[in-house]
Amino acid sequence: MKVLHTADWHIGKKLHGYDLLPDQAYILDQILKIAKAEAVDAIMIAGDLYDRSVPSEDSVRLLNQTIAEWNLTEEFPLLAISGNHDSATRLATGAPWFNQSNFHLHTRLAEAFNPIEMGDTQFYLLPYFEPVDARIYFEDPELRTIQAAMPKVIEKIKASFDPAKKHILVSHFFVSGSSKTDSETKIEVGGLDGINGNLLTDFDYVALGHLHGKDALKVDNARYSGSPLKYSLSEKNQAKGVWILETDTGEFSFRELTPLHEIEELQASFAELLDPEFYATVDRENYLSILLEDRAVIPNLMNQLRQVYPRIIQVERANGFETAIETRLKTENIKEKSPITLTEDFFTEVSQDDLTALQKKWIEDGLHSILKKGGAI
Amino acid sequence: MKVLHTADWHIGKKLHGYDLLPDQAYILDQILKIAKAEAVDAIMIAGDLYDRSVPSEDSVRLLNQTIAEWNLTEEFPLLAISGNHDSATRLATGAPWFNQSNFHLHTRLAEAFNPIEMGDTQFYLLPYFEPVDARIYFEDPELRTIQAAMPKVIEKIKASFDPAKKHILVSHFFVSGSSKTDSETKIEVGGLDGINGNLLTDFDYVALGHLHGKDALKVDNARYSGSPLKYSLSEKNQAKGVWILETDTGEFSFRELTPLHEIEELQASFAELLDPEFYATVDRENYLSILLEDRAVIPNLMNQLRQVYPRIIQVERANGFETAIETRLKTENIKEKSPITLTEDFFTEVSQDDLTALQKKWIEDGLHSILKKGGAI
Incomplete structure (x- = not known):
């Protein structure tokens, strides 16, 4: 039988x-x-x-x-x-x-x-x-x-x-x-x-x-x-x-068996994911696990993605998140900043603390001796 | 058919x-x-x-x-x-x-x-x-x-x-x-x-x-x-x-149909309920609604009753609860109390408040004029 x-x-x-x-x-x-x-x-x-x-x-x-x-x-x-x-x-x-x-x-x-x-x-x-x-x-x-x-x-x-x-x-x-x-x-x-x-x-x-x-x-x-x-x-x-x-x-x-909706992994950048030319090539009804190539924080990420992909089961970062300092490097004009300000920012970023007056004095002295001719610090 | x-x-x-x-x-x-x-x-x-x-x-x-x-x-x-x-x-x-x-x-x-x-x-x-x-x-x-x-x-x-x-x-x-x-x-x-x-x-x-x-x-x-x-x-x-x-x-x-356990109403005093001669006449396995004839507060009432009657569905008071003053009348020797103390107690019982000095003075005066010969108030 x-x-x-x-x-x-x-x-x-x-x-x-x-x-x-x-x-x-x-x-x-x-x-x-x-x-x-x-x-x-x-x-x-x-x-x-x-x-x-x-x-x-x-x-x-x-x-x-x-x-x-x-x-x-x-x-x-x-x-x-x-x-x-x-x-x-x-x-x-x-x-x-x-x-x-x-x-x-x-x-x-x-x-x-x-x-x-x-x-x-x-x-x-x-x-x-x-x-x-x-x-x-x-x-x-x-x-x-x-x-x-x-x-x-x-x-x-x-x-x-x-x-x-x-x-x-x-x-x-x-x-x-x-x-x-x-x-x-x-x-x-x-x-x-x-x-x-x-x-x-x-x-x-x-x-x-x-x-x-x-x-x-x-x-x-x-x-x-x-x-x-x-x-x-x-x-x-x-x-x-x-x-x-x-x-x-x-x-x-x-x-x-062929399911009604597949489970699928999708790797792309945020811009690609929302690009009609890209998503025309994807079965958007599938259960999707998304590997996002971007490293930046993207406000309202899930809501934006779900407009296009109704069944997202998870979103992970393919390349990790960018650090806060990376974000700032992109958004602030560092060339306009003085060496002392940049050093202060770096210290605060790493130590989560402000420089004391004495520390600031040491840095100023150090920068002066490096920059010799007395450029602006 | x-x-x-x-x-x-x-x-x-x-x-x-x-x-x-x-x-x-x-x-x-x-x-x-x-x-x-x-x-x-x-x-x-x-x-x-x-x-x-x-x-x-x-x-x-x-x-x-x-x-x-x-x-x-x-x-x-x-x-x-x-x-x-x-x-x-x-x-x-x-x-x-x-x-x-x-x-x-x-x-x-x-x-x-x-x-x-x-x-x-x-x-x-x-x-x-x-x-x-x-x-x-x-x-x-x-x-x-x-x-x-x-x-x-x-x-x-x-x-x-x-x-x-x-x-x-x-x-x-x-x-x-x-x-x-x-x-x-x-x-x-x-x-x-x-x-x-x-x-x-x-x-x-x-x-x-x-x-x-x-x-x-x-x-x-x-x-x-x-x-x-x-x-x-x-x-x-x-x-x-x-x-x-x-x-x-x-x-x-x-x-x-005859149920395994009847629902039954039972009226008796607490002492009767716990008296073996009384409860020998009762089907203690029944679901019981008890009308308690006592008016006093009985500490640990339900636990004591459930020792004898395992299926009590409610206990109500046949004659209501006694008031706090009734309880005190039973437990305190009022004959030893002065008229002014009894009056103060009564006031507090009814008003849930203490007499002010002026109110006390009025009562003392009133009691003096009633008791004429100046008995202890």
């Missing part, structure tokens, strides 16, 4: 204050288009459907519409779990009814041990869980970290393996050695950091959520799908998309 | 700070027991399932468990709407899947016009809506109040009446002339207050939510079920329960 793997939608997430819901609706629609074009048999969603445990009403509306369209209208079986950003309790609303139409949403550890059998495959849906959940479930007070709990979890899952079937794990955690970006919430428990990838070798495929880069983990049989959108500037060069897996061959390949 | 009518669960509501979730779980279980004992064919829930638009996780868990048990385990068809306390958007989560198992949950005005046909009856589920919803739905900018919108809503509902069927409206609003309690949120729009009951005459039964007393409205064919629990002291004498309706005869009757 053919399965699509996505995760980390983070519906309701904001990017530097910008509401991403239109971008998210757009990209979810693209994922649906891929599912239809590829005629997949099921869609796996590996957690963090929402960005917050209490999502906004608009976020709830988008997720509800999306899953209803995918599962009820388009009739795709869905295999989903809650991630660390979701409230398992809130996300579970409706779940007992969902499986009537082949929408399996697991939000509790106990549910991981009931495989969903579909086609040639047993799907194990292991939601994000806390060590306390494992302690209660296994009645073992020693399970104080996810790392300690995971071998027991995987062992119990494997106990129900049907050897005639393929085995896919859908889960949401950090696998040791994976590489992170800025938009993921760190999950580190008890000073340890991540699950040993060796635990996962008996699965034909592990559909992971949590890390936002598709290449965060390079293990033969396991992949992060990554988020469908770039959720931080650090992801600007990442390809975003979904994995398509063929369960009979175990082969999987990536399908890229 | 036989139908049960309930409403105004307000899951998550607190009573004077006390968490009512255990009471709510208990009473919902009782409603289920009635439904089973009566072998009803459907259960109508007329809005305000939650107390808040963003309910707590514990509230979400209780509602999710309740509706899953009623609909999936016990297989009761459910006919429910959102009330003014519910977030229609949040409550709608899962709704497109619910009707696969005969759970019909309407949260948008537009859904009211699609009757649910079951047995001999057409059920119209009209959720709480705002005037703006009616303006958009009917494309009529003049609909600025619920009162203005409701005739159009009812007219459109009646247009789909099948004359061979009974017609039941499930809704959530204030009908003019109904009597209120303290625990309902006022809905008054545009200065008008309530829907004209004459609009409802063409229904065989109108299952209302919003008001918390079952007798709030006395119209032949319409009833508020009332809340299943007493949600304010003003409801202390109300019978709480559900209506059972026979659609073929149009007859309906009330089934009372």
Whole structure:
């Protein structure tokens, strides 16, 4: 069978204050288009459907519409779990009814041990869980970290393996050695950091959520799908998309998504940025990180830039800020100043203090002896 | 067919700070027991399932468990709407899947016009809506109040009446002339207050939510079920329960519920309240409104009472507070005080000010002339 793997939608997430819901609706629609074009048999969603445990009403509306369209209208079986950003309790609303139409949403550890059998495959849906959940479930007070709990979890899952079937794990955690970006919430428990990838070798495929880069983990049989959108500037060069897996061959390949608005870095001077000839060459609707080449203070900078570029996520200086003395050198006519005044200015600039009368006397004496013939100081 | 009518669960509501979730779980279980004992064919829930638009996780868990048990385990068809306390958007989560198992949950005005046909009856589920919803739905900018919108809503509902069927409206609003309690949120729009009951005459039964007393409205064919629990002291004498309706005869009757903890008013003195012989006669677990017969200030009153009565919702004085002078009369030996001191005390008590030297002189003179023989003043 053919399965699509996505995760980390983070519906309701904001990017530097910008509401991403239109971008998210757009990209979810693209994922649906891929599912239809590829005629997949099921869609796996590996957690963090929402960005917050209490999502906004608009976020709830988008997720509800999306899953209803995918599962009820388009009739795709869905295999989903809650991630660390979701409230398992809130996300579970409706779940007992969902499986009537082949929408399996697991939000509790106990549910991981009931495989969903579909086609040639047993799907194990292991939601994000806390060590306390494992302690209660296994009645073992020693399970104080996810790392300690995971071998027991995987062992119990494997106990129900049907050897005639393929085995896919859908889960949401950090696998040791994976590489992170800025938009993921760190999950580190008890000073340890991540699950040993060796635990996962008996699965034909592990559909992971949590890390936002598709290449965060390079293990033969396991992949992060990554988020469908770039959720931080650090992801600007990442390809975003979904994995398509063929369960009979175990082969999987990536399908890229094109966002409604890209995240883009732009380096230019202020004058260029406001020059119509320049900005005609730029997609001004993109989320822009601007590297400004100017070094001067520019009054009302952001407002002026946002007139042209509505989605600026940050402005940094490519060459640093100019110092106050640089500003003054540009704005004052230093040739008209006497050597003593220039020296006084320099002293004040550096020391943030005025010359005392004695200091001024020393400088005058020094300048006189240098300028010999007694030029004006 | 036989139908049960309930409403105004307000899951998550607190009573004077006390968490009512255990009471709510208990009473919902009782409603289920009635439904089973009566072998009803459907259960109508007329809005305000939650107390808040963003309910707590514990509230979400209780509602999710309740509706899953009623609909999936016990297989009761459910006919429910959102009330003014519910977030229609949040409550709608899962709704497109619910009707696969005969759970019909309407949260948008537009859904009211699609009757649910079951047995001999057409059920119209009209959720709480705002005037703006009616303006958009009917494309009529003049609909600025619920009162203005409701005739159009009812007219459109009646247009789909099948004359061979009974017609039941499930809704959530204030009908003019109904009597209120303290625990309902006022809905008054545009200065008008309530829907004209004459609009409802063409229904065989109108299952209302919003008001918390079952007798709030006395119209032949319409009833508020009332809340299943007493949600304010003003409801202390109300019978709480559900209506059972026979659609073929149009007859309906009330089934009372017994709460986990009653709301009770208790009048006694402080000494009695703390006397084991007295409190052995009281259900100390009840929510108690105490009318204290003492008039004195009692230090640490609430803490002392709560040692015995864990659910005190208020303490009032049956006979008012004693004045400061009454307290002093009890605690000071006034017989040892001279007439001039007593007069000074009285003046200070009444005026909150001290006597001036002149005023004191006048009083001394007055007292001397009264006491003639020159007794000590």
